[in-house]
Amino acid sequence: MKNYSTDKIRNIALVGHGGTGKTSLIETMAFNTGLISRMGKVEEGNTVADYHPEETARQSTVHTSLVPIEWEGIKLNLLDTPGFSDFIFEVKGALRVADSCLFVFSAVDGIQVQHEIIWKMTEKSDLPRAVFINKMDRENADYNKLLDELKSRFKANFVPVNFPIGAAQDFKGIVDILEQKAYEFGNDGRPKEIEVPGELKDQLDEYREMLIEAAAESDDELTLKYLEGEELTPEEIKMGLQKTIAAAKAVPVFSGSAIQNIGVYNLDHFLAQYMPAPKCEEGPMAALVFKTLADPYVGRMNFIRVFRGTFKGDTQVYNPNKEKNEKVGQVLYVRGKNSEQTPEVPCGDMAVVVKLTETVSGDTLCDKDHKEQLEGIDFPVPNYTLAIIPKSKNDEDKLGDAIHKLIEEDPSLKMEKNTETKQTLLTGMGEAHLNIVMNKLKNRYGVDVSTEDVKVPYRETIRAKVEAEGKHKKQSGGRGQYGHVYIRFEPLAEGDFEFHEEIFGGAVPKNYFPAVEKGLREAMETGVLAGYPTVGIKATLYDGSYHSVDSSEMAFKIAASLAFKNGIPKAKPVLLEPVMYVEVTVPDEFMGDIMGDFNTKRGRVLGTEQNEDGTTIKAHVPQSEMFKYANDLKSMTQGRGQFKMEFYAYEEVPANIAEKVIAEAKKKGV
Known part of the structure; x- marks a missing residue:
């Protein structure tokens, strides 16, 4: 592959909902340039863009793929992006480096969820856009309906550059508005000129006027010339369209069929001649x-x-x-x-x-002599978590290194070892994302894992003040063991643990105080209700006794532990659960569903806030209800919602739920 000057390069991300035909379109474009002699098929796993094993298995794009082609001396760097929400981080990376994007729509399915989500992203950055209405050869294909829907939904200046002749089984070609010519297409995709059908001539005139108006709006001189009724020259129309597209003030619309190679030849030409070249900043590399x-x-x-x-x-x-x-x-x-x-x-x-x-x-x-950081990529925060378990000792040994390599390539993947629940937690964008990660672990690195539900890191605390005795006395010949303490336990308003002493007259020598505190801290690691760590306790050593020969640090440590086990069950122990602060942003029509769902999840809605993306609902929700929320939200909003959450506080578990948790722990022998 040769080098091209900057003005001869076009960086174009192909974006859209899954199944609209982005990969097939790139395959056809590669075929039309002579890069391949035969077009592959997504379902056969032999396309240029989708070549990873997981893409072949799913028959859909998972990784953004770079496919450069040359058209009329111009290099088109085509970025084939995934069309499903679990892989939106791939789309974000592509949009950050593209100079324009081509939205691919199905003429049958119309505007779908990922179109809406990605459109908002491109709108915020004013990225130049074009539209290809694909699958005009399919049953129920409707170009006019989709064009009207685009104008209504996205409020942009959609300007047809060509439009179809017929639809479904009657689809046979396109009318090129710029050239004012009609074309049919052979097996090689090359256009063959035909006469413009009489019934389409009025439509051609209407669309041509829209196209010229869009070109005229790019420049004051052209606008004046257009308003005065003068005809714009082909060169002025081309220059005007280039400017207005680069400024994201007009969205050219194409139609065709990627699989049938109808209209793709004309699309290639337009992308090369009209889409913007990269903007290169001055300065060192x-x-x-x-x-x-x-x-x-x-x-x-x-x-x-x-x-x-x-x-x-x-x-x-x-x-x-x-x-x-x-x-x-x-x-x-x-x-x-x-x-x-x-x-x-x-x-x-x-x-x-x-x-x-x-x-x-x-x-x-x-x-290296001019250290400057470019604006990065706003990758989404993962929030769908599974616990994974290596199936063998060999898998366990290799897991850490394999996950590390996967995280290097996937910015929306995280792994952590939860020290409380002893689980290895894998967090990603959704179920499909983590399934692919686990397949990669097995197929690429030979690491086999199973999954289990994420455990809630419950805690235990007390609600009452008690006093308890702990006495450890052992005599079995030779030196014995003796430790004896009285400890007051009471709820602590803030913090996990405080230790105090009120010993008078040397009932317990000072040198044993640290042993008493250590015995309590170790005992707190396993609570009396369900074996969860105990927090929020103030412990005061106020009396005890010792033996000048048999007392030791170990004996007092054990005595403190016994005092804990004797006293805490009488101090009204309760179970605590982590509660999360959650923000969910959805289109307004889903607000009621989200708030109702929070009520079923024991959530407390704190308030709502209007913004450019719809409504943001803020709430406190128990963590146990949020592990699969990514799936729940996707289902409730057809994928249009997004959320983020962070730890808020520990709160008491309702009695009916606490009983189940405690019973389950006892069943496991805790």
Whole structure:
């Protein structure tokens, strides 16, 4: 693959809901340029863009894939992105480095959830957009209905560049509005000019007027010329459209069929000629890593977009995120799974750097003498958690290293070892995401795991003040053991534990006080109700006795433990549960469903707040009710909701639930 100057590069992310045909469209575009001699199929797992084992198994995109093609001397860096919410972090990475995006819609299914979500992202950043209405050859395909729906839902200036001739089994070609010509398409995708059908001529005139108006709005001189009724030249129309598209003030709309290769040839031409080239900043080299793959054979692969200067191989760069220098060896141009080495990457282009040691997605790589960090990527916070259990000792030994490698390539994956519940917790974006992670663990790293429900890290505390005796006396020949204490236990308003002493007259020597405190702390690790740690206790040693020969630190430690076990059951012990502060943002129409669901989850709604994304509901909800909330929210809002949560406080568990937890613990022998 040769190098292209910045003005000859187009970085375009293909986005949309799953199943709309993004991968098939890229396959057809690659075929039309001669890169492949036969078009693969998603269901057969042989497309250029979807080549990972998990994509073949699911028959859908999981990883953003980079597929550069050349059209009329222009390099189109096509980024094929996943269309399901569990992989939205891949979309965010692609949008950060793309200079425009192509939304792919199904003419049958219309606007779907991921279209809405991604549209909002691109709207906030004013990213230039285009639309391809795919699957015009399918039954119930309706171009006009979808175009009206787009205008109504997204309130943007959608401007048709072509429109279909017929639909479903009658779909046979397109009318090109710029050229004012109609085309049919052969098996090679090349357009064959035909006469514009008479019944479509009025539609052609209407759409052409819209197109010229959009071009005229880009420039004051063109606007004046248009308003005075003068005809714009083809060059002025092209220049005007380029400007208005780059300013995100018009959205060109195309139609066709990726699988039938109808209309794709014309789409290729327009993307190359009209979509914006990269904007390159002045200054020394700086590139952003937008994706990382931990390839078991090649090693770590960092996908970069160069924003300034020229990125060169066999040199040293600086990572300001990690504050480390990185040695750059090979730099590769990739197309799907195929790669080719390049000595350098010009500004605006994309490539892959292999075997960097510290760098991950979102990091900047810059000139080591000019340390400057680019704006990163706003990756979503994962909130769907499973507990995983290695199936064998061998799996356990390999798990940590394998997960570490997966986290390197996946910024929305987290793992932690919960010291209280002794569980290994894996957190991701949803059920599908974690299923793929576990498949990777097994197939890529040979680590087999099973899952179990996440345990709630309950705590125990007391509600009453009691006094208790603990006496440890043992005589079995030779030196004996003797420790004797009286301890007052009472609820502590703040904090987990406080130890005090009120010993008079040396009833217990001072040198045994630390042993008493240690005995209590160890006893508190296993509560009297269900074996959970005990917190919120003030313990005061106020009396006791000792033996000048037989007393020891161990004896007083045991005596303190006995006092705890004797006293706490009488101090009205209760079970505590973690309660989370939750913020859920949904379109207004789902607000009632969310609040009603919180009531069934023992939640307390704190209030609501209107914002540009709809309504945010704030609530306190027990953690035990939130482990599968990502799935619940997706179901209630058809995937349109989002939430975040953080620990708020421990609160008393209702009696009926506490009884079940305690009974379950006793069944397990706690």
